[in-house]
Amino acid sequence: MKTPIKVILSLGSNQGNRQENIEKCIELINQEIGLVLCVSKIYETPSWGFDSDYFFNCALVLNTSFSPDKMLQKIMGIEKKLGRTPKNASQYEARIIDIDIIAIENEVIKTEFLNVPHIEMQNRLFVLQPMLDLNLDWKHPVLQKTVKELLTICPDKSDCKVISEIEFIPIKHPISNLNYIAIEGNIGAGKTTLASKIASDFNAKIILERFADNPFLPKFYKDQNRYAFPLEMSFLADRYQxxxxxxxxxxxxxxxxxxxxxxxxxxxxxxxxxxxxxFRLYKTLFDIIYKEMPKPDLYVYLYQNTDRLLENIKKRGRNYEQDIKASYLDKINKGYLDFIKSQTNLNSLIIDVSEFDFVKKQEDYLKVLQAIKEKIDDSIVR
Structure with a gap:
């Protein structure tokens, strides 16, 4: 999985219901591109570079796993959904909605279709003033100036006044009131992907299993009877440590x-x-260790049907996993479900993600977050 990146966008509208256009746009960005983390106030500013009605402008920061080119495609798709005709690159024009990529972390990108940071950002008050609301620890990678410093030297002295607070409320982290969440699942269920996305989006410390460093794992898949015990013992020791x-x-x-x-x-x-x-010997050792381990405040199990698991395993292409049998995955799934049923004191949540793709489909990721939030809210009420 690609590491999520932080992106700053500038939004503008000067046709129709300008505030509604911006609010709808933010919702679509959140659903289709990445988790919106923070949104500025809405400002009214005169048109820049041409004569037209005043614009409503705002800025936002989001996390996304999409490449810049893919993100640009999705932005154009959102503009089209909201009624924007294709951009005329040769001139400025009135528009229902306009979405500009201002910055992608500290990257400098120059292509035929994309310049990052935006080549005019330092000259536009309607970009810089909303960006200041975001309180970003960001410095222009070329000019080496903060947003506040860019504002002091900005040649644009046009009127830029606050109109309203945005009604869209970015999702606060759904793990509020919890200190430790464990995300589990069968081989290929997407647990590492989900844990990584949550950690990046909501400022969490992440613990990822170090399976790649286990020298017994490739041997186990070739000869299970011989290497099962040393494999499981080495995993237990490493996980405990x-x-x-x-x-x-x-x-x-x-x-x-x-x-x-x-x-x-x-x-x-x-x-x-x-x-x-x-197994009897192993369980004796495990029980001793298990008593000493902190228990998670929430245990999330990502269920995927076996056919989907096999597809995912094939896609990620680890050679030593390619001969895993469906019967083996079925047994693992059953083992997890039996464990969850037996642990009456464990705050657990099962999410069926068999039809989800929370890497490519932001809306699926939001569904998972919503399920976690509802479980936590329900636990607090009880």
């Missing part, structure tokens, strides 16, 4: 912790892979 270390180290700059696994997965996989006598 990692979770113990990371959960004990408080991070002042993060709001909570999100992990893409829970220590109990060790027992679930061991029950499937080990012989009966090996």
């Amino acid at each position: 990692q979770l113990s270390d990371d959960l004990s180290q408080f991070d002042l700059f993060k709001d909570f912790v999100v992990a893409d696994y829970h220590i109990f997965k060790s027992l679930i996989f061991a029950k499937v892979t080990l012989q009966e006598d090996e």
Whole structure:
């Protein structure tokens, strides 16, 4: 999965119901491009570069996993949905909605269709003034100036007055009141992807399982009977060490912790892979360790049907996973579901993501966040 990036957009409208156009636009950006984190006030400004009605303008910052080119395509699609005719690059014109990419983190991009940072941003008060509301720790990568510094030297002295606060309320992090959330799922269910997105969007410390460093994993998929026990023991030791270390180290700059696994997965996989006598020994050791481990405030299980899991495994192309059998995945799924049923004191949530693609479809990601938020709200009420 690509690491989400922060993007600054400038929105403008001078036709029809200008505020409604901007609010609809923000909703579509949130649904189709990335999670909107912060929105400025709405400002009214005169048209820039041509004579026309006054504009309503605002700025926002969002997280997205899309490439700049893909993001530009989606922006054009949103403008079209809202009634914008194709842009005339050779002249300025009145418009129902206009969306400009102002900055993409600290990147400098120069292509036929995209210049980042926006080549005119430092000359436009209607871009800089709303950007100041976002309180960004950002500096122009070419001019090496902050937004506040750019405002002091901006040649645009036109009137720029606040009209209103935006009605759109960006999603605050859905893990409020919780310190530790574990996201689990079968092989290929998307747990690491979801944990990474949540950590990036909501300022969480992330703990990712270090499966890639396990030397027994490729051997296990070739000869399960021989390597099952050393594999499960090495995983248990590593998970215990990692979770113990990371959960004990408080991070002042993060709001909570999100992990893409829970220590109990060790027992679930061991029950499937080990012989009966090996499992008895393993469980004795596991029970000793499990008593010492912090329990998550929320345990989320991403359920995907086996056919979809096999598709995902094939797509991500790890050689040692390609021979995984459907029957093995079925057993793992059953193990997780049995575990959840047996843990009456565990605050758990099962989300069926068999029809979701929360990497390519922002609306699917929002559905998952909403399910988590509703579960947390319900837990607080009870």
